[in-house]
Amino acid sequence: MTLSDLRKRILMEAQRSKLREVGSALREAMAKSCKEHRLIWGVVECARQLENSPDEVMVCILPETLPTQYYTPMAIQHTLMKAYCQEHEIPVIKVVSISPVSEIFKKGECMAANDGNKSSSHPLLERKSSNALDFSCFLIKKSHALSQSEYCIQVYCDDVSRDKEMVIELPS
Numbered sequence: 001m002t003l004s005d006l007r008k009r010i011l012m013e014a015q016r017s018k019l020r021e022v023g024s025a026l027r028e029a030m031a032k033s034c035k036e037h038r039l040i041w042g043v044v045e046c047a048r049q050l051e052n053s054p055d056e057v058m059v060c061i062l063p064e065t066l067p068t069q070y071y072t073p074m075a076i077q078h079t080l081m082k083a084y085c086q087e088h089e090i091p092v093i094k095v096v097s098i099s100p101v102s103e104i105f106k107k108g109e110c111m112a113a114n115d116g117n118k119s120s121s122h123p124l125l126e127r128k129s130s131n132a133l134d135f136s137c138f139l140i141k142k143s144h145a146l147s148q149s150e151y152c153i154q155v156y157c158d159d160v161s162r163d164k165e166m167v168i169e170l171p172s
Contacts, residue, residue: 018156023168025152026061026093029140031104032149038141042134043077049139050081054088059153061138063098064167074136081137091157093166098135100170 001009033039040049049057062078085092095101146154160166 019168020171022152022156023170025149025156026095026168027100027104027170028149029147029153030061030101030138032147033140033143034104036143038143040139040141041137043081043137044134046081046137046139047084049141050084050088050090054084054090056141057085057088057090058140058142058150059157060085060090060092061101061140062092062094063136064094064096077136091166093153093157093168096167096169100172101135101138103172 030039040046046060060081062081082092140150143150157166
């Protein structure tokens with residue numbers, strides 16, 4: 001193994017480590033923003049947010065792989081979401097698998113503390129429509145003070161070129 005091969009290997013491992021860190025930060029930020037009612041999901045709700053207040057959005061999260069039966073319509077929706085976000089300079093992060101995100105909702109990580117020991121769910125979860133389970137697009141709205149995980153995401157997005165597609169794997 002040559003010195004240049006060793007350097008490449010070290011750089012690749014450092015990059016993998018950074019991506020794992022960003023993936024953990026993204027999962028944590030999604031759970032935290034959901035508790036604070038700053039997480040928006042579903043194409044309709046995300047489009048509504050982007051149309052009304054795009055300046056309130058910190059990041060857009062899209063799944064990299066789409067279900068086969070919905071591939072064409074969802075691919076069109078994702079193309080439109082990415083274009084709208086790029087127009088408003090909102091970073092777009094693709095996630096390898098959306099299943100860790102669904103775990104946030106299954107484990108109750110999306111419950112916000114309210115009045116002591118009572119908990120309240122996110123308004124989108126209280127809806128009786130299929131849109132509540134539409135995990136094809138997510139937006140995290142900006143907060144007044146960035147958490148450490150949100151800061152990590154922001155730094156990562158600033159470091160990566162806007163032209164380069166960001167693909168992250170979320171931990172389970």
